[in-house]
Structure formats: C-alpha cells, structure tokens
Amino acid sequence: MEAFRHFLESFHPVPAEDWQLLSAGLSVSPVKEGAVLLREGKIARELYFICDGILRLVKRTPEGEDITMFFLKENKCAVVLDSFSQEIPSQYSLEAACDAMVIALRKDYLLRLYEEIPYLRSLVDSITQQGLLEKIHTRNAYMGLDATRRYQHFLEQEPDIVARVPLSDIASFLGITQQSLSRIRKNLHT
Amino acid sequence: MEAFRHFLESFHPVPAEDWQLLSAGLSVSPVKEGAVLLREGKIARELYFICDGILRLVKRTPEGEDITMFFLKENKCAVVLDSFSQEIPSQYSLEAACDAMVIALRKDYLLRLYEEIPYLRSLVDSITQQGLLEKIHTRNAYMGLDATRRYQHFLEQEPDIVARVPLSDIASFLGITQQSLSRIRKNLHT
DNA sequence: GATGTTTTTTACCATTTGGTAAATGGGTAC
C-alpha cells in the first residue's frame, strides 16, 4: 500500500486525509500465474497497481493463439484504458505472467473520490498518459529490428522479465514463435 | 480553420469569443511532400492540425534507414507529445508523406490561452490521449500477423493512404522492405 | 517529345523464420 502512495505522490502530493479516503477503497490481493484480472470482451471496472509481479496484456488471435501486447511490472498501474473510461468491451485480457500482488481500485469508488479530491482526476490522467507513452515507446523501439536484435533489446531493457515469465510469453511479445526464440538464444550463447 | 474548430468542438463546445482568441494564434501553411515539420533531436514547440494530406512520424535507424512509426491524416492533430510537453529532444521526425496543409499552434501561445480558457487544458489532454490510444490500437492490430496479412489489414483500414504516399513509407511502417511489399502486392493481385 | 530522375517491380540467391514433431529438462504430486 505504501508503494502505491509513493507512486501517486510522484505525480502530486497526497495529504494524509486524502490518502485515508483513498486507501479505504483499495483491496490488495495475490494473483496466481495465469490468473485473469480482466477477460477480453468484458468491461474494465477496476484499475490496478502492481505491488509485485508481472502482468501481461494479451490478445487472442482468431487462430486461438495468445499474443502478449505488453508486460506490466511492479510499481506501475495497469488499466485497459479505453474499456475503463468509455465502458466498452475490452479487446484485451489482463493476466498474471507470474505470481503477483495487486491493489485494485474500483471505478465507481474512483468516481466518488473525484468529487472529494479535486486534483485526483488530473492525477489519474497523468498516470494513464504516462502509461500510454511508455507503451508506444516500447513498441516503437522494436520497429525496424530483426528477431535477434529485438530479443537482445528486450534482454537489455527487461532482464528481470526474461527471468520471471515463461519464454512463450516473451516470444509472442517479440512477434516470433517460441521455437525461433529458443534458437536465437542458442545462437547468442555461442 | 473551420475543420479545426469542428474537431475541437467534438471534445468540448468552443464559444465564438474563445475561438477568436484561439484562432488569432494559428497559422495555416502548405507543406510539400518530404518537408520536415519537426526534426529528430529538436524540441517540439508546435502542435499541428492536419487540414489536408498525410504526415508521418519517422525514426532514423543507426543504419540511416527511415522507419515510419505512424501515419497521421487530415482532421487529426499531430504532436510529438513527450517532446512537446516535457520539452525534451524528440526521438522522431515529423514529415509530410504527401503534399499537405497544416495549422500550427505554438506552445507558448497555447500556454497563454490556458490562462484565459479554463477548459482548454483538459480539451487538449483529451485530444492527446485519444491520439495515443489510436496509435496503440493501430500497432496492436498488426501484432501476430505475417507480412501479407499486415498489408491486407492496412489496405482495409487505410486504402487512401496506400494511394497517396510512396510505397517505401508503407513498407517501413509494415516492417518489411519495399521489395517484399512489392512481391506481396503481386501475389495478391493473382 | 526527349531526357533525366525517382519510384516500383522483378529476379536471383542467401538467410531467417515458421510448422511439425520429437527429445530433453525441470518441477510437482503422489
């Protein structure tokens, strides 16, 4: 819970009384690897803060294959923004890529808080905008690279993710099969 | 100019007096294909509204190759958000993918307008947030597809762009060489 | 209309990647 407060305060100071109000609406829960926080097609009614672990944003292809769109790590917020704000069905699932601990904040509670805490709306907007910018930069960084360089870049940027989540998740994030990723790893070790 | 006003009003009504204030700071200019509105490494000091034509957000690789990150069409705003808001060097260039007509709004003028028009800040935030969401959706839609399907999807989504910008720009957007794109087109016509 | 420039297509072959399937390895439950 303290980590979440620090995260919020990196955007805007949160006095004790506001924090009391806010924290009363939070629920902390452990999630097992593979557990689904939001299922594709459902409407996102909660915003998450990741205390520990890694989540992944997943899209299922028509062929029934799961593609990892993004990884989300501890000390970041995770929310399927368009579903959450416009209340439309989510095009993605939000799953735990490894065992994790998350804080959930329900949208209805957040809306009530907006009435009481005037700066909260723009604080949340800043969080989501930063999240979107990070996603775009992440994706852009891989454009124009071949599979080997994409993996090398991922290794540099997210060495801990490589160690903590299944390789198949990483392969789908990099846009290759897990066999190709395995082969790339073998060649790099040479 | 009217198109820009309509665009703004799709987010929030803009009374005549506010529009007068705002439009006094706008400059409309034609841009030739290939012209650079913002060069990689510079700080974005203007926000653009595209009246006509197509811009592209470009990143130069270490090998000196230009990669198209996104296309931006008429009736959309174009701004390199992190450079514009944080005043840091842009990682991308903004160029005209074909002859175009754009409206420029300088940041210093916008900041002054924020003082006079209270809802303008959140209006601009909404515009940029929508822009980011569109970029992410665009990119996500191509994940997990092979080159042929990526091109087919692009054809469906943006038939006019295919007709109006050089194929090499589209190939770099799709993550393939222009030779591969040409071959894919040939196979599809069969 | 002829010339030169740029864009697009085509062809060739080397390399990379995908698909299928089997072997290996690591972990868990009993």
Place this chain on the structure above:
DNA sequence: GTACCCATTTACCAAATGGTAAAAAACATC
C-alpha cells in the same frame, strides 16, 4: 523415488523475407 506434466530445446524441411542488382514504369523538367 517414480510417474507425470509442462516448459524448453532441438531437428528437419518448407516457406517467407532480406540483400543486391537490374529492368520497367511513372514522373518531372526542359
């Protein structure tokens, strides 16, 4: 420990893609 399950690696071959270069087409200029 043994059996089982799942993740990862490996192997094989087919298919897709990249690199280089040249030809064809489109476009602009004079």
